[in-house]
Structure formats: C-alpha cells, structure tokens
Amino acid sequence: MVFNTLQFLVFFMVVTLWFFRLQNQRARAALLLIASCYFYMARIPEYILVLGGIIVVDYIAGIQIEKSEGSTRKFWFFLSLLVNIGTLATFKYYNFFIDNIQTTFHFFGRHVSFPALKMALPIGLSFHTFQAMSYTIEVYRKNQKAEHSFLNYALYVMFYPQLVAGPIERPQNILHQLRDYRPYNWDNVKAGLARMAWGFFKKVVVADRLAMAVDRTYLHTSESSSLSIFIGALFYSFQIYCDFSGYCDIAIGAAKVMNINLMENFDQPYWSKNVTTFWRKWHISLSGWFYDYLFNPLVLALRNNGKTAILIGLLFTFFISGFWHGAGWRFVVFGLLHGLALVFEYFTRKSRQKLFKGMPPTLSAITGISATFAFTMLAWVFFRAENMHNALEYLKALFAFRGGSHYVGMNRVELVFSFALIVITVGREKYKPSNLIINDTLFYTYMLTMFAICYYFGVFIENQFIYFQF
Amino acid sequence: MLKKIVRDFCIVFGLVALYASTSRNAMQYLSDKRDRNAWWGTYQCPHGDLISMSYLDFIGSFLLPEDKTRIHPPPYNGRRKTVLFLQGDSYSWHMNDTDFCGLVDYKHIPRRTKLNYQLDTTRTNILLLEIAEREVRNYLSTQSIFEEIIDSANSPKPTISKVVGQHPVYMAGAIPALTTDLLFNPYINQNLQFNLFNYQFIMPIFQSKAALNYYAFSRASGDVVISDDKNYLFLKETVSYTDAGSSYIPIPDAEIEKLTVNLNIIYEYYIKSGFTEVYLAIIPNSATIVQPKGYNNFIPRLQQAVSLKMKVIDSYSFFKSADHEYCYHGDSHWNYWAKQNWLALVNKELVKY
Structure with missing residues (x-):
C-alpha cells in the first residue's frame, strides 16, 4: 500500500x-x-x-x-x-x-x-x-x-x-x-498528524510536481537544452529529498500518533558543508547501519594498515551502499562517487581547514554548501537515469551548454511555482524545524490549511515513493 | 461518551468503505443504485468521458458538438449465412446485427467476459477481434483470449509469450498463488474515490481544482492530458512515454515480431477450432490520428508484418487519410462518422462470404 x-x-x-x-x-x-x-x-x-x-x-x-x-x-x-x-x-x-x-x-x-x-x-x-x-x-x-x-x-x-x-x-x-x-496522548496525536500532513505536502505537492519536469528531461535528453537538463537535475535533487523525507515524515508521524517514536532519517542534508556531513544527515538509519555493521568492523580488522584501512573501508562501504540501492552499475557508480568524495575529504581535511580559515565564515559556509550540493546533484544523475548510457548522455548534455527545447513538461507559471515550493520547503525545515502545533486552534487551522494546499496543489498521479523499489 | 461513539462510528465507516471498495459485487450494487440525477448522485458529464475524468466541463472547446450523424443499416439484399463473433470493448458497444451485412446470428463478446462457443459448421463463422490500440500490447501478449473465447470442445490451448514490460511473475511453484480477491482489489483507490467523493454536490470543489490547473498551469488533472493544440483531451496512457498503450512510446521491432507470432498462434487456434476467418481490427488512439507527430507507427508496423496470418480491418489508414474529424474533443471514443466508416470497412469484408 x-x-x-x-x-x-x-x-x-x-x-x-x-x-x-x-x-x-x-x-x-x-x-x-x-x-x-x-x-x-x-x-x-x-x-x-x-x-x-x-x-x-x-x-x-x-x-x-x-x-x-x-x-x-x-x-x-x-x-x-x-x-x-x-x-x-x-x-x-x-x-x-x-x-x-x-x-x-x-x-x-x-x-x-x-x-x-x-x-x-x-x-x-x-x-x-x-x-x-x-x-x-x-x-x-x-x-x-x-x-x-x-x-x-x-x-x-x-x-x-x-x-x-x-x-x-x-x-x-x-x-x-x-x-x-x-497510552493515548493528545499532544502526540497532534504532533504525529501535523508531521504526516507535512510529509504529504512534500510528496504530493513538491516531489510529484518536480517529477513532471524530471521525467520529461530524462525521457527527452537528446532534444533538451542544457538549461532544461540542468533544471531536471536540480529538480531531481529536491524530488528525491521531498519524496523520501516526505515518506519518512508520514511514517514517523503515523507511529507518533500511536505514541511510538521512530528515529529521524533526515536532518536538512542539503545544508551540509561537505559530503561527509551529508551522509550524516541523509538516510541516517542506513548510513548508521553501514557504519556500525560494515565500516567499523572492516576498519577494525584492517587497523594495522593505517590510513589505508580508512580508504578501503570507505570505498567498500559506499560500493555496497550503492549496490544496496539497486542491481545496476549506475548504482555502483553512484556509491563509489560518494565513497571517493569521502576519501578525498578525509585526506584533504587539514588543507581544506587551512583554506577555509582564511575566509569569512559566511563565505566558507556558502562555498561548502554549494560545492556539496553541486556534487550530490551530479551524482544523483546516476541514481535517476535508466542505465549507465543514459546517465552519461545526460551529463554530456548538461555540460554541452547547448540550445534545444527549453520545455521541461510544465509552463512558466508552474516552473516558477516549483522553484518557490523548493524554497518554501527547504526554508520551512531550516528555520522552523519543529512543528507549528502549539494549541488546538492552531493545530486545526494548520491541518485544514495543509489539507486544502495538498488537495488544490497536489499532483495526484499514482506515483509510488522512489525508495519503495529498494 | 460522544467521543467514543464518534470513534466507533469512524471505525465501522472505514471498514465498510474498505469492504465496499474491495468487493466487486458491492461495487456493482452501489453503482447500480446510485441515482445520477439526484444531488447525491454520481457525476457523469454528458459531454464525454475525458471531461468527466478531468472535470473540465467549463471549457467550451472540449464539449461535444451535436453529432447529427446516425448509424444507418447497410443496404444488403444478399444471402445471409454468416455468424459474426465480435470480441470488443466500448467501441463496439451498442452495435447489433442490423449494422452488419449477411448475418444470421451476431454474438458480441465484451472483452474480459467469457463465451463458450459451439460452431455451426454449416454457416460461415467469422471471429472479429476489435481492440483499442492502447490495449493491444498488453492484451494480445497474454493468454487471456483463450480464457474468454472458449471452444466448448475444449481443444488444448496453446501458449503465447509475454512481451511487454516487467509484470510481476512469481517463481513457478516456489511461491504459491494466494486467493486474496476477498481482501484486495487493484482498483480500490478508484472505487474509494467513487464511493466517498463522487457526488454531484462535491463537484464544484473538483471543478475549482481543475480550473486552477487549467488556467494557471495549462494542464488537466490526473489521467487526462490536453493536446498540443489545446483542442482535444487524451487519455494520459495513450500519450505518455512510459505506458504500453501510448502512441509515442518507442516499440522495438523484436516486440512487433513477437506480437505477430502471438497473433498467428491465436489465428491458427481459432481457425483449427472451426472459424472460417479471424480478423483483427485495431481502433487507433485519438492521439494517433489527431496528433501524429512522433507516432510510433505501432498499428501500420503490426498490420504490415509480412508473416502476419490474421486478416486486418485497416481503419488506421482510412482515418489517417480522411479529411474528417475522427473523435470527440472531450471523449476517448470515436464519433458516429468514424463508427459508420469502420462498419463499412467490416461489411466490405463480410459481403465476401
């Protein structure tokens, strides 16, 4: 279901x-x-x-x-x-x-x-x-x-x-x-239902809307301009986030209503300043699983090899993590890309710290966040494409800086609206991470508003959650 | 106390809704009982099924113009010795024996229903498979037809190969199939939508959402898509790039070959069972005719396959070259003109016997 x-x-x-x-x-x-x-x-x-x-x-x-x-x-x-x-x-x-x-x-x-x-x-x-x-x-x-x-x-x-x-x-x-x-707890019921409503918003209003553009650019890569390919890649980064974290919000909320607390699975991953932090904030339960049951025992077993143990541990863990996501070479590449990024960050930690030390904190934060986001966005191409060939074609089209069809499966109003939704979603989670439920009146108002927004702006196609396939 | 009553009512209501939307009999009963004219009745736009699905009945260009064409029985004074078995879908509903030439008997077999036949060998027995283009790839690559048009003599059924998509198939014998029809229904969400929300008095809410999508985002909701020239509505599955029934999804030659093999197996089986001839009549998707740019040429490729043994009623070529509207703007079906001309193509074949 x-x-x-x-x-x-x-x-x-x-x-x-x-x-x-x-x-x-x-x-x-x-x-x-x-x-x-x-x-x-x-x-x-x-x-x-x-x-x-x-x-x-x-x-x-x-x-x-x-x-x-x-x-x-x-x-x-x-x-x-x-x-x-x-x-x-x-x-x-x-x-x-x-x-x-x-x-x-x-x-x-x-x-x-x-x-x-x-x-x-x-x-x-x-x-x-x-x-x-x-x-x-x-x-x-x-x-x-x-x-x-x-x-x-x-x-x-x-x-x-x-x-x-x-x-x-x-x-x-x-x-x-x-x-x-x-025991029954009304505060938990409110918090759970509000969390579910936010999850539904992320899924049906944001993720499934962005999917229209993403699907279009991946299906029509050869005739799309580099700009529309870029929009497709950008939107997929947020589609998969809103899809999966939206699912988790609904899951955590549904359990919370019954007074059962599930662990958090996301912690604003796109605000990460490096890829290592990204994996502490993205799919936390899986990262933790691999860390505890694969990376740690492996590094422990290879501890006599010094830093090589970390290198092998990271690459092997991310190889398996990529493979866990799907039986295909593109998933392996996706995992290895992230593994290599973590290896790079591990071995350049001190020089990067030195480099960032000379920068104003805001600038270093913006640089780190942008670089991390750009890397993850490109790596997602391997995750989303149908196969390795399509992924490489997509990346080639992205960096060809070419013209072509700018149409991304939605009109300009919806395109602007989609960008606005991304800003609203990311901003709401950054600056109002806890739910807005303070009293009953506010709760009912919030729920009714979310219901109306989800209904009127929701894209109701029978789209299952991306992570269900794993 | 009141809270408990409300709680228990909600539990019972939810269970009843789930049951009613799962059970095929309950759904049949409910849809029969719902009065379409009452304020609580079901919404059914008289201007077309796609308008009903998209709630776009406020857009004039999609509404049905008054169609003055009427189906006239064909003039025919020849010998009557043919029995026509027509397996079809909604395109051939409401057709009857007077629409065809030279019939002594006419049997319409709605697709997904069963008919046990016993042929009168003194007659000419014709089997006509009328099928919408969007159904061909899925239907004609399964064994379904042998379970629906059944030879009473029970001649052994051949095997045809599945060629479309990734359908769930279980490891033969390793996982026993469970009988779960009582608990699960693949259409439960559509049924729940019908039972909980398809009421005349709720329609303004649906229409307001449709208006928002149409005016702000230039699109229809759900399973309906607006044509490039903004004049027609299409079923989404006939124009998407992922559905098997789409006019634009690329179809490899190997699949056309496999479908041809399957059609030959079907042909040989029914000819062996005593039919004089078996015809295939694919009704093109609206998009195939109205918006041909990017068409995958599925129908001509299949119909022109050199090894195809089954005879075809080639309505695609006729409608493509005709200078006349083929379908309604807000409906998934053809118009009376198209229906009349399709009948003429069929009758042209029937008078040969």
Whole structure:
C-alpha cells in the first residue's frame, strides 16, 4: 500500500482508532501485525510468504543465539545472515549477476546461458532484511536480548509505517516500544498528524510536481537544452529529498500518533558543508547501519594498515551502499562517487581547514554548501537515469551548454511555482524545524490549511515513493 | 461518551468503505443504485468521458458538438449465412446485427467476459477481434483470449509469450498463488474515490481544482492530458512515454515480431477450432490520428508484418487519410462518422462470404 492513496488514509484512520480502542497491549500488537500484513499484501499478496519465512528464521535464530555458545551460536548467526542476504540476493541481484556473467563469457568468445528469474522485487525487501539483520547482529553482540514473543518480533520487522522504506530501526529503539502499553496522548496525536500532513505536502505537492519536469528531461535528453537538463537535475535533487523525507515524515508521524517514536532519517542534508556531513544527515538509519555493521568492523580488522584501512573501508562501504540501492552499475557508480568524495575529504581535511580559515565564515559556509550540493546533484544523475548510457548522455548534455527545447513538461507559471515550493520547503525545515502545533486552534487551522494546499496543489498521479523499489 | 461513539462510528465507516471498495459485487450494487440525477448522485458529464475524468466541463472547446450523424443499416439484399463473433470493448458497444451485412446470428463478446462457443459448421463463422490500440500490447501478449473465447470442445490451448514490460511473475511453484480477491482489489483507490467523493454536490470543489490547473498551469488533472493544440483531451496512457498503450512510446521491432507470432498462434487456434476467418481490427488512439507527430507507427508496423496470418480491418489508414474529424474533443471514443466508416470497412469484408 502506498501512503499517498485514499486506501491508506482510510486504513490509517481505522487502525489508529481501533488501536486506541483496545486496552490490552497484546491485542494492540496483534491488531498492528494483522494491519501490517494487510498493508504489505495490498501490493503483491504472495510475497507475505517470503517475508514470513525470514521472520520465522530470524526469530528462532535470535533465541538460539542467545541461549547457545561457541560454534552453535555462530551457526545460528550465520544461518540468519545467510537467509536474509540470500533472499535479497535471489530476488534483487540474481538477474544482475547472471547478466554480467553471461556478458563476461561473451566477451571472451564463450557462450553460456543461465535461466533468468522473471519476478517482481518484493516491495521494501532491502529495508526489512536490513532491519531483521540488525536484530540478529545486536543479539549476537549481546547488545540486545532475544525477543521471545513471536508476535512482538514479527511486529518489529513488519510494523507498517516503516515496513517498506524505513527508517531501518535498531531493536534497542523500537522493540520495547512495541512491547509496552502506549497510552493515548493528545499532544502526540497532534504532533504525529501535523508531521504526516507535512510529509504529504512534500510528496504530493513538491516531489510529484518536480517529477513532471524530471521525467520529461530524462525521457527527452537528446532534444533538451542544457538549461532544461540542468533544471531536471536540480529538480531531481529536491524530488528525491521531498519524496523520501516526505515518506519518512508520514511514517514517523503515523507511529507518533500511536505514541511510538521512530528515529529521524533526515536532518536538512542539503545544508551540509561537505559530503561527509551529508551522509550524516541523509538516510541516517542506513548510513548508521553501514557504519556500525560494515565500516567499523572492516576498519577494525584492517587497523594495522593505517590510513589505508580508512580508504578501503570507505570505498567498500559506499560500493555496497550503492549496490544496496539497486542491481545496476549506475548504482555502483553512484556509491563509489560518494565513497571517493569521502576519501578525498578525509585526506584533504587539514588543507581544506587551512583554506577555509582564511575566509569569512559566511563565505566558507556558502562555498561548502554549494560545492556539496553541486556534487550530490551530479551524482544523483546516476541514481535517476535508466542505465549507465543514459546517465552519461545526460551529463554530456548538461555540460554541452547547448540550445534545444527549453520545455521541461510544465509552463512558466508552474516552473516558477516549483522553484518557490523548493524554497518554501527547504526554508520551512531550516528555520522552523519543529512543528507549528502549539494549541488546538492552531493545530486545526494548520491541518485544514495543509489539507486544502495538498488537495488544490497536489499532483495526484499514482506515483509510488522512489525508495519503495529498494 | 460522544467521543467514543464518534470513534466507533469512524471505525465501522472505514471498514465498510474498505469492504465496499474491495468487493466487486458491492461495487456493482452501489453503482447500480446510485441515482445520477439526484444531488447525491454520481457525476457523469454528458459531454464525454475525458471531461468527466478531468472535470473540465467549463471549457467550451472540449464539449461535444451535436453529432447529427446516425448509424444507418447497410443496404444488403444478399444471402445471409454468416455468424459474426465480435470480441470488443466500448467501441463496439451498442452495435447489433442490423449494422452488419449477411448475418444470421451476431454474438458480441465484451472483452474480459467469457463465451463458450459451439460452431455451426454449416454457416460461415467469422471471429472479429476489435481492440483499442492502447490495449493491444498488453492484451494480445497474454493468454487471456483463450480464457474468454472458449471452444466448448475444449481443444488444448496453446501458449503465447509475454512481451511487454516487467509484470510481476512469481517463481513457478516456489511461491504459491494466494486467493486474496476477498481482501484486495487493484482498483480500490478508484472505487474509494467513487464511493466517498463522487457526488454531484462535491463537484464544484473538483471543478475549482481543475480550473486552477487549467488556467494557471495549462494542464488537466490526473489521467487526462490536453493536446498540443489545446483542442482535444487524451487519455494520459495513450500519450505518455512510459505506458504500453501510448502512441509515442518507442516499440522495438523484436516486440512487433513477437506480437505477430502471438497473433498467428491465436489465428491458427481459432481457425483449427472451426472459424472460417479471424480478423483483427485495431481502433487507433485519438492521439494517433489527431496528433501524429512522433507516432510510433505501432498499428501500420503490426498490420504490415509480412508473416502476419490474421486478416486486418485497416481503419488506421482510412482515418489517417480522411479529411474528417475522427473523435470527440472531450471523449476517448470515436464519433458516429468514424463508427459508420469502420462498419463499412467490416461489411466490405463480410459481403465476401
């Protein structure tokens, strides 16, 4: 189920009201689990069996890891990792691997053929497998006790607000909240609903509007002028931000209404003064996951190699991070570009500090923010394009400084309006980061205004969230 | 206490809305019962389906002019020995046996409904597949037709290959298909929209949004797109660059070849089942005729495929070269003139038998 649909709004109303109607936490957990199954199955019902299989294995593995030692403990840990990574590899990467193997053999004049798997990727697979792995890793590291209630564990993986696109929660943050009775709290309801309204605004008013221009420039790259290509690239930077952070706002808000706090996933990333900071503010839950479970152990293992360990750690982590986003070389390039930027920043930290020291603080901030934004904007081209060829064509068109069609899929009024929306969104989050809800009257006014704005200025096409595909 | 009553009412209301919008029977019942003339009735613009979808009934250029053309039965005094099986969509609704020449019997099979046939071999049995251009790639690359036009003798059905897009396919046997029709309906959002908001008295709100989009942003809302010359409305799926039914989406030659193979399989199956002849009649998208710049030439490429065995009713060439309006400005369908001429093309074939 997609958040920006009527089905979700009705579903959310029923589930939330029913949740507060129940006085028993077990009953509430059961309700949320059933609701989450319905939420997940609304797209491709059959895939609930895949998700169910992962949950059962990880639930048993968690308990076994906790109560065993030595090789048995390792066995269950690696079994859990194998099932999660294996499922991900099968559904998401199998075709990519066999394509590349076949191409490599073909290059050397040999022809091999493997059967391709014709199937859709289960929605949000990368998210819930990572959340499930987070649990077994934490239990293995003895940072978290195994969850003995199957109901609670299943809900930890399947909790519908964050089931398909995160935030990728750690068990320490969420499991106890799902276990404990969460009393009704009107302030949380207001804060949650206001947060959801802001998320809907970012999705249907900003992201889906910018998508019209982005889609147009990516589809008509060859005939578009460099200016329209630039607008397309610029808009995509904000489209993906408003799309994904809008999703997170709705997810965090929906949980907040039920008095459950999910972690923040964004912290105004486009105000970052360097790429390293950008990754501390963009998709925080995924960056944190990779930092804790991949980068840190890797650097620790290679610590005798000095700075090379950092270099290898960064490049490998971002290689995997790019690959996590999708089975394609363009995602790998996207990850490696960011990895190289972080390596560059790590090795030039002192000289950059020296350089910026001589500048007025405002100028150094503007320089840093602009350079970081320009880099991320260009890197997003690999993320958005259909394939490597299209990405390179797009970048070539951008730097050709050529003429051509300036039309970007919207008239001038809408183009100016889109720029205004970007300024409003970024400005509102920068200068009014907390929600505006102080009293009930203001809350109702805010909600009615947001409802009217979302309705009148929303672009209601059946656009799913970009990150759902991962 | 009042809060609790409101809360419980909202829960029940939400559940009923979800159920009613999921169940096909409930939707049928509700749409039959809704009175279109009452203030709480459904909104259906008399000037065209695309106007209804976009709420642009305040723009004069999209409104239907009074169409004085009437469908006249063809003059025919010859022998009547043909049975015509016409599988079609909304284009062939309201057609009847008097519109065709030489028929002794006429069976209209709305697409996505079933007909078990048993042919009278003493007659000439013609199968005519009328299909809108936007449906061809998806429909004729699936097995659906064999589940809809069914030989009562149950001759074994051949397999045709899927050639369009990335459709969800499950690992055969590895993941069992679940029967979930009671809980899920792919059209639930459209159904909820119909049940919760499609009321005459709410229309001014929808129209005000349509006016905002039209006057400020020069576009229509949702699934409708305004033509380049601003005179026509098109279904978005027929003009987008991503939908399979679009007139402008690039179609590789390999796909035309695969579709040709599929059409030949369909042809051979029904000929073997006893049909005298099988015809394919693709009705062009409005955009194909009205806004031909950038057309992917899907219809001529498919119809002119050398290996295609199925006979074609080539209305595309006729409408393209005719100096007459082909469709209504605010409707996805052809006008009476086009319908009359399409019938003439069909009858030209039927009189041969």
